[in-house]
Structures are given as C-alpha cells and as structure tokens.
Amino acid sequence: MSAFMMSITPGIPSSSSSSSSSSSPSHIVTSSPPPTSLPVRTIPGAYGLPLLGPISDRLDYFWFQGPETFFKKRTDKYKSTVFRTNVPPSFPLFLGVNPNVVAVLDCKSFSYLFDMDVVEKKNCLVGDFMPSVKFTGDLRTCAYLDTSEPQHAQIKSFAMDILKQSSKIWVTELTANLSTFWDTIDADVAKDGKASYLIPLQKSFFNFLTKCLVGADASNSPKIAESGYAMLDRWLALQLLPTVKIGVLQPLEEIFLHSFAYPSFLVSGDYKKVYQFIEEYGKEVVNRGQTEFGLSKEEAIHNLLFVLGFNAFGGFSVFLPSLVSAIASDTTGLQQRLVKEVRENAGSTLSFESVKDLQLVQSVVYETLRLNPPVPLQFARARKDFQLSSHDSAFEIKKGELLCGFQTQVMRDGKIFDDPETFKPDRFLENKELQNYLYWSNGPQTGSPSASNKQCPGKDTVTLTACLFVAYTFQRYDSITGTSSSITAVEKAKQEAA
Numbered sequence: 001m002s003a004f005m006m007s008i009t010p011g012i013p014s015s016s017s018s019s020s021s022s023s024s025p026s027h028i029v030t031s032s033p034p035p036t037s038l039p040v041r042t043i044p045g046a047y048g049l050p051l052l053g054p055i056s057d058r059l060d061y062f063w064f065q066g067p068e069t070f071f072k073k074r075t076d077k078y079k080s081t082v083f084r085t086n087v088p089p090s091f092p093l094f095l096g097v098n099p100n101v102v103a104v105l106d107c108k109s110f111s112y113l114f115d116m117d118v119v120e121k122k123n124c125l126v127g128d129f130m131p132s133v134k135f136t137g138d139l140r141t142c143a144y145l146d147t148s149e150p151q152h153a154q155i156k157s158f159a160m161d162i163l164k165q166s167s168k169i170w171v172t173e174l175t176a177n178l179s180t181f182w183d184t185i186d187a188d189v190a191k192d193g194k195a196s197y198l199i200p201l202q203k204s205f206f207n208f209l210t211k212c213l214v215g216a217d218a219s220n221s222p223k224i225a226e227s228g229y230a231m232l233d234r235w236l237a238l239q240l241l242p243t244v245k246i247g248v249l250q251p252l253e254e255i256f257l258h259s260f261a262y263p264s265f266l267v268s269g270d271y272k273k274v275y276q277f278i279e280e281y282g283k284e285v286v287n288r289g290q291t292e293f294g295l296s297k298e299e300a301i302h303n304l305l306f307v308l309g310f311n312a313f314g315g316f317s318v319f320l321p322s323l324v325s326a327i328a329s330d331t332t333g334l335q336q337r338l339v340k341e342v343r344e345n346a347g348s349t350l351s352f353e354s355v356k357d358l359q360l361v362q363s364v365v366y367e368t369l370r371l372n373p374p375v376p377l378q379f380a381r382a383r384k385d386f387q388l389s390s391h392d393s394a395f396e397i398k399k400g401e402l403l404c405g406f407q408t409q410v411m412r413d414g415k416i417f418d419d420p421e422t423f424k425p426d427r428f429l430e431n432k433e434l435q436n437y438l439y440w441s442n443g444p445q446t447g448s449p450s451a452s453n454k455q456c457p458g459k460d461t462v463t464l465t466a467c468l469f470v471a472y473t474f475q476r477y478d479s480i481t482g483t484s485s486s487i488t489a490v491e492k493a494k495q496e497a498a
Helices: 052-064 067-078 107-114 150-166 170-192 198-214 222-243 252-256 268-281 283-293 297-328 334-345 359-371 432-437 459-476
Strands: 082-086 100-104 377-382 386-389 394-397 402-406 477-482 486-492
Touching: 052 067, 052 082, 052 252, 067 082, 067 402, 100 107, 107 377, 107 386, 107 402, 150 198, 150 283, 150 297, 170 198, 170 459, 170 486, 198 222, 198 297, 222 268, 222 297, 268 283, 268 297, 283 297, 297 334, 297 359, 297 459, 297 477, 334 359, 334 459, 334 477, 359 459, 459 477
Parallel strands: 100 402
Antiparallel strands: 082 100, 377 402, 386 394, 477 486
C-alpha cells in the first residue's frame, strides 16, 4: 500500500500538491486551527426536556423529516452550522445511550473530528450507541479503539500491512471478478432487458476482497462462496438498524427497527461460519498478525473479519452503486469523455499507476464521494475543554461532549464548494486543492492514514479501486445506462464487439 499512499500530514494542505485554481478557498484551514479572533458564541440549540426532547428529535430524524432535512432545518433555525441537538438512538429501550450531541456541519468545524489532540474516538463509531461486542467475538475491534489505547497502533498497523501485501494481487483479482460481474449483467440485460446489479456486485466484491484481504479463495468453501456476502449483509444490518432510516411503512419502522438493539445471536451462526473460513483458509494472514504485530489468534481473526465485512465490503456496497448511478444516469456526455480518457491513457493492462493518469475518472470518483459519502455520520468525544471554530464563530466545547458531523451536509459547504448541490464531474479536475476538504475517509483526501490517527487505512486503495472499476467498465463498453440499482442497457466497445 505504501507504494501508492500520499505522504501528506493529515488535514494540512501540502505545499507540494498540485496547484489549484484561483478560486481555491486557501483562507480556510482543514486541521483544527488555533484560537482565533472570531467572536465567541454560545452554542445554540437545546436538548429539550428529559425523554421528551430526544423522542421529539428521534421522530423528526427518522420519520417526519429524515436526516438531511433534520440537520438543514436546525442549521437554518439557529443560523449556525454548530448547535446542540439529539441524534438517535434514544429512549425508550436505549437507557444507557445519551443522544445529546454538538452538531458540526461545515468543513472548518467538522475538521476537529480528526484532531486527536482534542478529541477521542473510544466507543463512538456510531455515536454514544455501541453495538454489543458479541457481534465481534466479545472484542472491541480497532474501529472502537481510541488512538491512546496501546492496541490501536498494533491493529491499525496490521490492517495497513494487509493492504500493502494485497497490493501485489489487487488489480488482477479485481479485474477477474469484474469480468464475471459484467458477464452476468450482459446475460441478464440480453434476457430480461435490464439487470439488477446489487447482488452480483456484492458477490463479486466479496470474492475479490476475501482473496485480497484474507488471502483465502471463497471457492474453497461452497457455502461461503454462495452466501458469504449475505452473511455479512445480515451481520452489518443488525448492528446498524437502530441508527439508520430505512424508509419502510411508519410507524412500523419506529416500533421494530429503531426502538431496541438487535441481539447478536440472530447472526452468530453466520459470523461463526465466516470466522471459521478465515481461520482455516487465511492462516498466512492470521499468522502474520500474531508473529509480526503481537496479536492473539482471536484478535487477528476478529479484526480481520471487521476490516473485511464492515470497512471494505460494507463500504464498497454503499459507494459503488452511487458511482454507477452517477455515471449510468448522466446525459451530459460524461461517458464519452470517460471512454476517451480511459482508452487514450489507461493502456491495455490496468494498474494502480495507469489509473493515476486518469484525471477525469479520479474527479468523478471524488465528486461521488463528496455527494454520497459511504459513512454519512462521524463522531468524536472531546478529550479536553477546547475552542472550536466554524467559518464565522468560535464555540467553547467541554470535555466529554460528543461532536457529531453529518458529512452529507458538510460536503455541501457553500464556502468551500461552488454550486455545492450539483454533481460536477470536473470539480476536482479544475481545482485539485479541494481534495483538502474531501473528508469521506475520516480525514481529508490529502491525509495519510497512520497508527496514530483514525483515518481509514484503505483511503487510497478505495479511490484507486473505484478508478479501476470505471476504467475497466469503459474499456469494455462504449456506454451503460441505468440507475442506482439496475442496468437497463449496455453498448459494448466497438473493438470488443468486432
């Protein structure tokens, strides 16, 4: 992984990065800044009466408004991108969960979530709510550890090493599985006139990620090869259902999905099967976790399963449909431009290096991540009292307060992004400095994951994989048509059709 990682301090614009356009918002920093001369303002908003306030906010969040309107209405009401509110889950059956948060909804205040000097990340991956550790073998995996905990550096280094080792086979395994995926789409479109691609995509990426991250071929276990992706889907869903708006018939969603935490025993059989698969067929990677990083066998496997299932498989399952939808539904001529760039610059054999030359492809990937971040909510708890700044005000944060950033709104910050609601495929092509404000990975795109921060270890791997996905698609096709769930037409590349 080190071969294609950028060596830039997290959150700090690099002096060696590509030059930006004259409209670059260079007056705004992306790391948490020192105290400024901005006016100090009392944090607006309130948590409401005990029980009633959280219930009212919960109903707005999940039912009456939805997350985007929930945060936007409060931003407008308080005329501030920093305010107090409640974020579910909450009462009645989450008695140990405190929904009180300080929302940080602009790029400047949001950046404090990544400053490990002033915030901590212990057990706040999804806010004050934490799924039972029984979902992960009675262990707190790396995502729930703070950087101050000794095991964090061990496990984060292990994860980064897994990616480094897998880079040797990443591209060949990816393209092989993409070939299978698109063959399935071709057959379904020819037969039915359209193809639902979500399950074929998940199957292909499950097989690909299992081989690259675990070092195990899913075909060694027919059960895992056939249903491994569905096992991970169920495992992920039960952990996150209390925090996610599904959009089913209300009030059934509130009663059955958001009122209690689901017990782990419902998916313990699935989890055990995937665990045993890794234990049997991923011995080399697991052994490296033990001998080189000082982990026990159980720690290595549970964390490896979390990286595979939660971070990699879960992340790609959300992100790639957004990318396909953005491209397949475009009517502006973007696909023709992508075809031209890919065929002129990618070469006949795709590689990490070759897709780095695809500037438009990269910009499309970044713009998709801006508008549709795979993880919409980021949380961190104040490690100490400190002063936080938005674009126009400063606020006093007290030790122990939970900060909540709704990334979907943050990435539409009009002081940073021109015409922020619009998908602009050239946005990052015209102004590369904007990568300093692209925070999808728990840090800026110009940051470097390390054992001392919480930025996603696969940050660059994810974006390069997405670029490879686009490049492979337009080596194979002249055009694709579809939505976020289905492909309705494909036009094969003329040389391939010939």
